[in-house]
Amino acid sequence: MRFSLLVLALLTSPAAADTQQHPMGNGGYCGTQDPEPGVVYDPARVRAAPTTLFLNRCPGGCTITKGRHDAPNNVSNNTGTGPGPFTFQEFPNYEGMRGAAADQEWNEIVACVRSIYSYYNVNVVDTRPASGPYHMSIVSGTNDSIQFQGQVMGQLLGLSALSCAGPLDNVVSFALADNHRSIFRGAPRYVKEMCNTIVHEAGHAFGLEHQFEFDDGKSACPDPMSYDIGICNPPKHFFRNKSAKCGGVSLMPCSCAMRQNSHSKLDAAFGSKTSEIANPTAAVTFSGSPPGTLGAVVAGTAGSERGVETLSLIMNGHVYVTQGGAPYVGELGQDLNAQYTVAVPPGLPDSIYDLQFRACDDLENCTDSAILTVTKGPAGGCTSTEACDTAQECLDGRCTFLPPTAEVGEECEVNEQCLSGVCRGSDTTKICTEQCNTEDDQCPGDLACQLPANETDPANGVCFFPQDEGGCCSTNDTPPWGAFVLALGLAGLIRRRRA
Ligand SMILES: [Zn+2]
Numbered sequence: 442m443r444f445s446l447l448v449l450a451l452l453t454s455p456a457a458a459d460t461q462q463h464p465m466g467n468g469g470y471c472g473t474q475d476p477e478p479g480v481v482y483d484p485a486r487v488r489a490a491p492t493t494l495f496l497n498r499c500p501g502g503c504t505i506t507k508g509r510h511d512a513p514n515n516v517s518n519n520t521g522t523g524p525g526p527f528t529f530q531e532f533p534n535y536e537g538m539r540g541a542a543a544d545q546e547w548n549e550i551v552a553c554v555r556s557i558y559s560y561y562n563v564n565v566v567d568t569r570p571a572s573g574p575y576h577m578s579i580v581s582g583t584n585d586s587i588q589f590q591g592q593v594m595g596q597l598l599g600l601s602a603l604s605c606a607g608p609l610d611n612v613v614s615f616a617l618a619d620n621h622r623s624i625f626r627g628a629p630r631y632v633k634e635m636c637n638t639i640v641h642e643a644g645h646a647f648g649l650e651h652q653f654e655f656d657d658g659k660s661a662c663p664d665p666m667s668y669d670i671g672i673c674n675p676p677k678h679f680f681r682n683k684s685a686k687c688g689g690v691s692l693m694p695c696s697c698a699m700r701q702n703s704h705s706k707l708d709a710a711f712g713s714k715t716s717e718i719a720n721p722t723a724a725v726t727f728s729g730s731p732p733g734t735l736g737a738v739v740a741g742t743a744g745s746e747r748g749v750e751t752l753s754l755i756m757n758g759h760v761y762v763t764q765g766g767a768p769y770v771g772e773l774g775q776d777l778n779a780q781y782t783v784a785v786p787p788g789l790p791d792s793i794y795d796l797q798f799r800a801c802d803d804l805e806n807c808t809d810s811a812i813l814t815v816t817k818g819p820a821g822g823c824t825s826t827e828a829c830d831t832a833q834e835c836l837d838g839r840c841t842f843l844p845p846t847a848e849v850g851e852e853c854e855v856n857e858q859c860l861s862g863v864c865r866g867s868d869t870t871k872i873c874t875e876q877c878n879t880e881d882d883q884c885p886g887d888l889a890c891q892l893p894a895n896e897t898d899p900a901n902g903v904c905f906f907p908q909d910e911g912g913c914c915s916t917n918d919t920p921p922w923g924a925f926v927l928a929l930g931l932a933g934l935i936r937r938r939r940a
Pocket residue numbers: 445446447471641642645651
């Protein structure tokens with residue numbers, strides 16, 4: 442078991458990020474304690490099943506006693522160091538009023554937490570379930586409420602328990618509402634930060650540790666398990682379907698695995714369901730001038746409450762370009778109406794083009810925009826298939842890719858001909874291929890999984906003919922990509938049909 446302390450202090454200006462440490466806008470840190478010797482969770486209490494997250498606003502006040510986690514009986518062993526009992530006033534609104542006066546902010550917080558967990562079979566309620574097991578989040582209190590006596594920089598905002606084994610039943614976590622009031626100014630900010638802390642602390646109880654940055658080096662700030670609210674602090678933090686490195690205020694090795702993907706971990710633990718969050722929006726608004734012509738770029742907008750992860754340019758039903766979503770910046774996070782400009786690939790044939798943007802979130806929930814039709818070249822578009830590119834035909838003035846038919850191992854000229862979407866080889870001779878793992882060669886027919894030149898990850902192999910095929914072309918001891926390209930210069934090596 443592990444203590445986790447969410448500690449945030451007043452905002453400071455974020456400095457430029459570097460590869461080792463993202464500046465924390467909160468100026469705080471997280472203290473953790475390694476598992477206590479001899480403390481072993483009863484495996485029966487580690488559940489991977491639909492569960493309930495009970496947000497307890499402590500109506501009329503509540504009391505927690507110290508002992509083995511037992512939410513139905515208000516017992517917790519992840520409080521502060523004091524002996525207890527631990528007493529909490531009822532949840533306050535930002536102005537410090539309790540009871541009915543705090544209903545509106547309470548309801549906003551509950552709705553926020555519920556929407557973020559709506560991707561999973563986690564039932565968020567604010568009345569105590571008739572029976573356990575469930576997770577209980579105490580949404581009230583201060584350091585004194587939990588008798589916290591540790592030394593912390595900044596303000597303690599929450600506390601939870603974490604087991605790498607998975608979700609823990611009947612854990613009590615704490616989101617110290619009265620502490621939030623003292624550092625986050627204004628009711629909207631208070632609601633937002635309370636939601637984030639509750640989601641974060643429950644996330645710990647569900648088996649998640651802190652995330653520092655994604656594998657692409659960007660701050661994990663859009664994820665609730667991040668501490669970074671300086672680079673970005675979007676209105677809602679969603680569990681991201683992205684591999685992340687761990688750490689609170691600095692990069693640390695993950696404790697539970699090499700990397701953490703918070704979404705996939707929750708998905709594996711609870712199962713997923715249709716969320717409350719709408720799919721992205723997307724619109725193409727402009728291409729060339731005069732209107733109706735294809736310019737050098739296609740412009741438009743896209744947005745998503747969850748965030749747009751990728752934006753693709755589709756022309757005549759075919760994806761030509763895919764680029765990343767707009768950046769997450771500051772309190773806005775990612776702009777819900779972000780402007781996108783995508784460069785049109787050069788050398789396209791004269792044709793009518795039906796332009797669309799496809800905006801996808803990190804869970805691959807995608808939306809295709811309405812079509813904006815433009816023309817390159819003479820009005821009326823293409824007049825013959827010969828005027829279009831390889832693997833295209835001219836349909837209604839539009840150069841359009843034919844559906845792919847070639848299987849792995851068959852000859853190709855462009856990716857679009859391959860069912861796998863990948864055509865590789867020399868300038869004169871290519872075959873459809875696919876990614877493979879050299880340690881688990883499952884390439885079809887007489888192809889073998891081989892690593893391209895300059896590639897070291899066994900998972901990034903490519904199905905190709907064995908290097909010594911034909912007996913003449915092994916020019917060195919390594920099987921680099923360049924060697925297969927050389928071998929493929931001999932058309933005789935190409936299989937029209939794989940065995
Ligand atoms: Zn934490």
